[in-house]
Amino acid sequence: MALVESKPFLGNGTKTKIEPGGCCHSKHTRNCCFISCVLGSVFLLLGVVVLAAGHGLLMRLVLSTMPLKPGSERYQSWLTPPVEAHLTGYAFHVTNPDDVVMGMKPILQEVGPFVYKSVTIKDSRDNLVFNEDGETLTYKPRKFYYLDEEQSIGDPDKTFITVPNIPLLSALSATKNEKGFGKTIKVDLILKEGRGTPFINVSFSGLLWGYEDSLPCLKMTPPEHCPKPVSFNSLDEEEDQEEQDDFFEDEGWKRKKRSIPDLRDADFESWEKPKGGFVNCTCNWGLFRDRNVTLREPVTMHHGLSNLRMKGWVKEFNSSPVLNWWEPGSKCDEVGGQDGGTLPPGVLQDESLDIFISLMCRRLSLNYEKDEIYPEDLVARRYIPDENALGSHTDTDLARRNEDNKCYCLPGFKCLRSGVLNMAPCKRSPSMPTGAPLALSYPHFYQADPHFLQAVEGLKPEKERHQFYLDLSPEFGFPLAIRPRFQLNLIISRDEDIPILSKFQEELVLPFLWAQDGFDQPSDVMAKSIRKGLDIPEKYSRLIGVVLLGLGGALLLGSLIWILWNKRYNSQLETIPLK
Incomplete structure (x- = not known):
């Protein structure tokens, strides 16, 4: 200082x-x-x-990474989901087919499960494009199914079941409204081809992926050169066509080795099969034969880059904004809803999830039910369809009645009671203008009109086993579990002009298969990624x-x-x- x-x-x-x-x-x-x-x-x-x-x-900032942007991690996880989906199938074995033909009540035995690993390829052969509108992308999926032996109850090649003869009964159904000599000629021609009986005994593999029956190829020309047959459970093994009456006799089937090749650039054309077609100059028909490997209809949906809340919303199906199946101009026929595997983030608890399911030929609205806890302490919201989701607009029970389903009933097609949807309108084709006599419901007629359950024996609807549900991680819009569950039924009507149909019940909605798709648990990688x-x-x-x-x-x-x-x-x- x-x-x-x-x-x-x-x-x-x-x-x-x-x-x-x-x-x-x-x-x-x-x-x-x-x-x-x-x-x-x-x-x-x-x-x-x-x-x-x-x-x-x-x-x-995290949500800004959610759109399906080319080259992004989210885009790659959409192409190759970090979870393994499965198709699980159960058949209904008719134990008294002769009695059913005589008008008695069918007695059914559920056989299964048979589990198939499901792989969906969205970008094979340049079948995925980002559209010029800057809002949507279009992809054509290919699905591949491979038997999961460990999770299946037995060998589907050697498990034989008695089921309705779908090709025969479908062909006869198309003649119901015809009369006179012309109908007689058609019926005789139909009965001379194929297996010729209302019920047949086939393997579970045969029902899904193909069995020998000449009727579906009646109007086809056999090819000049027939390719070597390909297994329906594996693309590189021959199918064992040996018929056996006993279930699960061969225990060595689990030791078979099956490999999954690289699928994006494979020789698809040599694997593709129509629902009915020739194999080694023999006609084969299978319920899902045309769904394995074959390129499906194009789906145009929002990728979320311009509006994240629109991510996954389907804009067009099969290059059209309308389905052309249901009442023209109605909501039923309008393309929309979420693509099942692509949901927007930030879904609120009181919001409905509108899901488009092409296999069911319709959209389905899901609403919040409860919370579910998953690994990594993830909390998911469970969404399920309302009790009247498949309800008839004419049902006297107000809990089941659904006025919005009126547009699924078309003139000239039978409108069924609550819980069962007549799928004939969406199964029309040039060769079958009246459509196949198929009906869709939840498994075991869960939430359907009691009439259907009382018409058969052996069914027991249970909420936990048969309910459609989706468990959603709401923050990011990731499904932690999704289980679309559906049952396929054949509508068999009595026809006095056809002897083999003349003693059936007046109208029988007969279940023959129920299945669940998707997955019920996130993978460890998926759960940890969401937790992070x-x-x-x-x-x-x-x-x-x-x-x-x-x-x-x-x-x-x-x-x-x-x-x-x-x-x-x-x-x-x-x-x-x-x-």
């Missing part, structure tokens, strides 16, 4: 003033203190903001907020200490009078 002598303006005394010196009292230090105060205040404010709103800000995505906004917002508060507090505290110290130091300075 320095002593400075000064003379007062009045008086005779002389005073000496003590002035501080050194770097702690310099102008630079005072400026640093001021800047520290400002920065500390800013950091404190930012810390409070981050703790209060940082979670939302970081969540929006949920934790980042919460943990990082807390960490960043605390760091900012700590830094701001330290800067303010340091400035306050300097100010107090400097004030105290200055208070000790005094002016000393000189005598």
